[in-house]
Amino acid sequence: MRKLVVLGASLLALGLGWDASAQSTIKIGVLMPLTGNAASAGNSSKIAVELGAEIVNNAHPELAPLPLAATAGLPGLGGAKIELVIADHQGNPSVGQSQTLRLITQEQVIAITGSYHSSVTLTTSATAERYGIPFVNGESVAANLTERGFKTFFRVTPLASDFAKNYMDFMADLGKAGHPVKTLALVFENTEYGTSVADTVRTYAKERGLNLVSDIAYSANTTDVSSQVLQLKDKKPDAVIFISYTSDAILYVKTMKALDYLPPVMIADNAGFSDHSFITSSASLAQGLMNRSAWSIGKPGSVTYKVNEMFKAKTGRDLDDPSGRAMQGFLVLAEALNRAGSTKPDAILKALSETNLGPDQVMMGYKGVKFDAKGQNTLAATYLIQMSGNKYVAVWPEKSAEKPIEWPYKGWK
Amino acid sequence: MRWVWIALGAVFLAYPWVLAGPFYERMGALVLLAAISGSAWNLLGGYAGQASVGHAIFYGAGAYLPLLVFTQWGLPPIAGLPAGIAVSVLIALVIGIPTFRLLGHYFTMATVAVAELVRLVVSNWDLLGAAVGLSGPAVSRGWWDLSFRSSIPYYYIFLAVLAVVLLVTWQMERSRMGFYLRAIKAGDRAARSLGVPVRRYKLYALMLSAAFTSVAGSLYALMVGFVDPDSGLGILISIEMLIIAALGGAGTLFGPLLGAVILIPLQNATNSWFGGSGSGATYVIYGGIIMLIARYQPGGLMNAWHALQERRHRRAAAVEPRHAA
Incomplete structure (x- = not known):
């Protein structure tokens, strides 16, 4: 009997001890596509969040x-450490929901970040909303995510409208520098990504009085784009904006060389043109290509440079834009948690809505982080980068430029 | 037979009280949902032996219509369920009449092609949300939206629907149609030469199967509240129905249910245990188990059970005469 009591007491002590140590770690759920069609992007984002x-x-x-x-x-929570609970949603909205439930009810996470795919973020954030658990998204760009009137959803990343605005500002700056852009062409792949970005660019171009001379939709699986390039060659726009995936991006720059066509300004909307395989295979054909990226490695010694070195030590490659945005999303959540000084959802939500970070306090090229009533970061912005040699360098806006802008687009020349 | 129904009913009715917790409740609901769609597939693929890899079309029709009536007219999503059934049956007719001229693998290939075609069309169809997909009510407006925080209401709704599907299948199994379908499965030409109206009965089976698959799709949309071309019409949805039915035993009444009871928890468990590491172990283990079953029990687990019972009966029969003597 005595033995039993001792055993019970020691188990109890163990249990209590366990409880005490559990208080100094805080669980945050991370939802990423670690298998499926976006596995490589998901794994990269996971490493960045870690x-x-x-x-x-x-x-x-x-x-x-x-x-x-x-x-x-x-420090706001007595030096508590963050423990990440990572879940794989396989790119599937229903699996995402199940995993969100597991994170909230089994793992007892106090907040969630993720989920890369806009479609999965749609369902996972709805589940988090039902449970009142704060959800900070760093990388999903579908406009409707912040239009649902959720109380628990916050998004740090810039959206298509921010990018379009940046392109227009950039072209206006080019005009001030003596290279006016009056006519514009849009070339975009014809699924959700391409059509939605093209719609937004079109709206802003109209607002700024640009003349849209060519509006070309194409299928990203195509094997021949010569008719599209010939159409551009015929219309001679001052600037062309490409919204493409990887293989079609490579095809375009090759076809442009074959048909000897060079627009004065060529802007690429991230995606395929930022892909590692585009840069290694086609950088020499696309000198002076403009692209967007909210991530820039920066000068040696800068904070971003050091962050990149840490990422490189883990993976052997540079940090990329989507992974950087995911990491920024997590950092914003951590900062709010610390300010909340509590793990209660209400306190965290209040802290999130009061977030006010300046440009130096974020690692991405945002002007800072401040959420509007819908939970969208109003200070989100992006850099424009330019292909120079075999890599992109930041050239716009001027204050974060590593190099002056080269004009016109040189392509393979 | 009756005790099987009663025992199964009791087990499933009691499940949410035995394994409590939202994650397990949802897993239970997902098991039942997979059992419904697997049983629906089984009507055509199992009993009639016409393996379709295009059932995602009906699942998708069932999933899209409730969300469509919500986004277009603000109706409660459940109102789209009958419309989904009607559309699915219509599509079944349109697809069935030409494709049932094809036999065996050619029929299967045709269903894959049609399903992919539908997925591509829907991906570019603005009314259906194109590649972005459709969402249900973000926050429930009332009980009629059937948008619950807990999975238990869904669990019992799905259980009731599954019971209906199994009852219909059971009735069909013992009716003239059941015998016709099994004859068709055994040999298209042989059945025809015996006077079975082969194409007509294949079409009946497809329409019935499409209607139930559509219901499964609608229930999915009610619970998840979102559908896009990949999650509603992707080829993996058709394949999952096929695997669930084949694993448990295609052409048997409880085969798909057994398949779902094994496969869905396995998926959830492997993903929860190994998913976070990002090593892809989820699919390796999941695929490995399916391979083991395919290697040692290609007829499905239900067949193994039947074989076992038969052996016991034979042994009993062999023992009895000695007793008599």
């Missing part, structure tokens, strides 16, 4: 301007 947690949990004074980098853990 790096984010490492920066928060350990002291990194060298990254000081980033919130929580200099200290170890969350």
Whole structure:
């Protein structure tokens, strides 16, 4: 009998001890597509978010301007460390919902970040809303995500409308520099991504009085784009904006060389033109190509450069834009958590809605982070980068430029 | 037979109280949903032996219509369920009349092609949300939206529907239609030479199967509240129905249910245990188990059960005479 009591007491003590130690870690759920059609992007984002947690949990004074980098853990919660619970949603909205339920009810996470695909974020954030769990998204760009009147959903990434606005501002700046852009052509792949971005660009172009001379939709699976390029050659627009995936992006720059066509300004909307395989195979054919990216490695010694070195040490390659945005989403959540000083959803939500970060406190090229009533970051912005040699360098806006803009587009010449 | 029904009913009615917790409740609902669509597929693919890999069309029609009536007219999504059935049966007729001229693998290939075609059309159809998809009510407006936070209401709705599907299948199994379909499965030409109206009965089976598959799609849309071309019309949906039926035993009454009871928890468990590592172990283990079953029990687990019972009967029969003596 005595033995039993001792056993019981020690088990109880163990249980209590366990409980006490559990209080110094805070669980955050991370939903990513680790298998399926976006597995490589999902795994890259997962590593970036893990790096984010490492920066928060350990002291990194060298990254000081980033919130929580200099200290170890969350000072606002007694130095508690963040524990990530990572779940794979396989790119499937229903699996995403099941995993969200598991994270909330089984793992007892206090907040969630993810889920890459806009379609999955739609269902996972709805589940989080039903349970009142804060959800911070760093990378899904579908406009309707913040139009649902949710109380628990916050989005840090810039959207298509931000990008379109940036393109227009950039072209206006070119005009001031003596290279006016009056006519514009749009070339876009014909599924959700291409058509939605093209719609937005069209609206803003109209607003700014640009003349849209060519509006070309094509299928990204195509094997021949010579008719599209010939059409551009015929209309001679001052600038062309491409919204493409990888294989078609490569096909376009090759066909443009074959048909000897060079627009004065060529702008690519990230995606295929930012893909590693586009850069390695076609950089020499696309000198002076403009592209967008909210991520720039920056000058040696800068915070972003150091973050990139840390990512490189883990993966052997540079941090990319979508993974960087996912990591930024996590860092914003961690900063709000720390300010909330509590793991109660209401306190975290209040802290999130009061988030006010300046441009130096974010690692991405945003003007900062401040949420509107719908939960969208109003300070989200992007850099424009230009192909120079075998890599992109930041050239716009001027204050974050590593190099001056080269004009006109040189292509293979 | 009756005790099987009663025992199964009792087990499923009690499940949410035995394994409590929202994640398990939802998994239970997903098992039942997979059993419904697997049983619906089984009517054509199992009993009549016409393996379709295009059932996602009916599932998709069932999933899209409830969300369409919601986004277009603000009606409660459930109102789209009968419309989904009607559209599915109509599509079944349109597809069935030409494709049932094809036999065996050619029929299967035709269904794949038609399903992919439909997926591509829907991906570019603005009314159906094109590639973005359709969403249901983000926040429930009332009980009639059938948008519950807990999975338990869904669980019992799905259980009731499954019971109906199984009852209909059971009735069909013992009716003239059941015998016709099995004859068709055994040999198209032989059945015809015996006077079975082959194409007409194949069409009946397809229409019935399409109607129930559509219901499964509608129930999915009610629970998840979102559908896009991949999650409603993707080829993986058709394949999952096929695997679930084949795993449990195609052409048997409880085969698809057994398949779902094994496969869905397996999917959820492997994903929850190994998914977070990002190593892809989920699919390796999941695929490995399916391969093992395919290697050692190609007729499905239900057949193994029947074989076992038969052996027991034979042994009993062999023992009895000695007793008599």
